[in-house]
Amino acid sequence: MLGCWAQEKLTERERRLVALEWFQFARIAQYPLGQKPATWLVVGGRGAGKTRLGAEWVNSMVRGFSPFATRRHSPIALVGETLADVREVMIEGPSGIATISRHDRPRFEPSRKRLVWDSGAVAQIFSSEDPDSLRGPQFQPAWCDELGCPAVDKGPNQPNMFPDAKSTEDATPCFSNGGRSDIAPRRLLEAHALHWDPAAAGFQETGNPISPIYGGRMVDVARSYVWAWDARPYPAFPLQSKVWSDSAGWHRGHWLNGRLNAPSLSDLINEILADHGLPAADVAGVEDTVSGYVIADPSSARAALEPLIDLFGLSACQVPGGLVFQQAAASQEAAVELIELAFDGESAVVETVRTPDHDLPAEALVSFGDPANDYQSASARSTRVAASNSRQHTISFPGMLEPGQASALAEDWIRRTWQEREQLSFALAEPRADIVPGSLVKVPASGSSAEFLVTGIEQGLVRKVTARQIARAAPAPWRSSNPGVEPSTSIVVGQPHAVFLDLPMMGAGSSQDQFRIAVRHVPWRSQALFASPEDTGFMLRGSVGRRADMGRLTAALLPGVQGRLDQTTALIAELYEGDLANVSRLQLLNGANYVAVRSAAGAWEVLQFEVAEETAPGVWRLRNLLRGQFGTGDATAAGAAIGADVVVLDSAVVPAGLLAGEAGLVLNWRVGPLGGDFSSASFSAHQETGGKRALTPLAPVHLRGKRTAGGDLSLSWIRRGRVDADSWQSSDIPLGEEREEYRVDVAVVGGAVVRSTTVSMPAWTYAASDIAADFGTPPAEVGITVRQLSVASGWGLPAAQRLALI
16 A cells, blocks of 8 residues: 555565555554654544554564564553443454454453453453552553543542543542643643652652563553643644534643643742752642743842742742742641740730731732733633722733633632731740741631741741731632633624823822723723733733713813803713712812813813703703813813713723833723723724823913013012922922923014023013013013923923013
């Protein structure tokens, strides 16, 4: 047959002699080509011929047929997942031993669980369900099929269990939570390799003895075949579920594709330490995996490890032997009960610090890279239902996680944060060998029965110990997103209506936090914010947990007065959702009812209203306005056109996540449902520039000019502050800038600037000689403009005035 091994390697006479032998029909990839390899890695999909190769190998061992064997072998062990698998697949299957035998066909004796040849050779069958049955009998060759376990929590407890509704072994292993676990098959294979391999550290001779019959080990590690390495490439399998119907079983199945290449958390920790020239740590208490980890910038080992320690709930302690990393909540160590404590003469015997509820987050948001989605940014969140606040904590994990794993980690993180909120400080009179950093203790004197992890010990007359609470709990199940399953119906989610606001400094917070976003979505879903300076590389910047009340003007908002209550101008707007309410005059002056309106000039005017009247469903008339708040008088002067955006400034309008140094830069933004793919049609795209307004100095006020007896024009003004300038207690406001500097421009009224100068105080004298030089004959009026300097953003908003010279 063209292309087969026999056609290429044998003469015509030799082919006639062995016409019925398998290598006459075997593919080249199935045959060892006259070699005797120490290790075989058989890679192939369904129907590739893996079982046929094993059956031919056993057949050749019985016959002493080259190239598999140079002499006859017996007895032989046939090991499979179950006895039924051995019989139905390895013996009587289409490619089984009995089916493919061409000479001396063996007979199966099910009552004695063996296969017998007329030559006297015997093959005994065994299953992984009864591993102890392999003890006692001595074998020569052994065909062990499908060494491995499913990628499910505690999978090694019952490696033959396969969580698949189409499988006869559909079940979860004993004590398993049913969640996915990529570390389970890795640990099983490592345990087998260490147990059977004589070269492994701690190898015990009784575990894999040498046979007195053939002089080899009971189990030849070089001839172990793991299950399953699929020929279908990852991630095409399991993502292309329309091509392969078994894709749904991959995420908790026996497949090693896409798993073994992911580093274990313990290996990753030691790799980071090695990169920084540090010795390996004790990581025996660390169990988990990541799909990848990014260290983008030069950093210390501590900085590189901190995201792992935080998200996976690790503790790191320095002991005399080196560093020890462990997942303290999963430790099997019993806590040491401390009865006798010491009094140091200063503080209480036991000091307990408990974080109050209002300081704890109600929601944890984890951002990460999704390896199954071209490593694009993704997010997962977990919410504590009983929380009385709306605080959110964002964890920007610089690594790759499967979305289901990220959700489980977020759930574990917020549970630990709430359950491990206490810290203890106490003292011991004498050194104790069993109390070191990383030890678990109980301190009845604290009034708590909880366990605590020792985090530090300070030596002195007494040993001062600090410890934090731990709560032993099973980890949240890793509910895989099951990439092989496609939804039967398409769920269409519309894009949100998002409005970005570049606001002035409004109270506390950094300048970049004044670049805010308001989002409306029907029905409401929490929204995620991604940003990038380019069209790729989007990173999560934050999230929006509440729908904002926003709308549009239904009538133009005319320019109005500033600095006093405007009782003539009204703001008329349609709100898409939400209600407004009146406030008292005192509440108004104390900072109630803020609204932002996009002016005709593009800047946002911040104003307040005292009276709100609903004139039609969703249409509101706002009266008694305080306009131009926080230095937005330039927007007040510009007014706003019909259709301009109106946003109620409350806690639903949140910082967009602008980073320090990004003020004034053009960024691409994506806004859409939290946990969704930002490249989908459910995300709206925006290109925005923000952060400059909060850095811009406000326009000076009370710009005045007075002619002196000598003909000079004496100018003065009062500066305004954008930072902490709202107090009535001090005699002057903080400068708010690196230095005090102003630019004064003199111009022909309605014409060009004729003189420009800078001064370092809020005053300047326009000398009579300079007036004559600039104009010759002094005009009746000149235009004066004053701006304050900001090193960060340049010249600020102008104060302009026409002043008389005659």
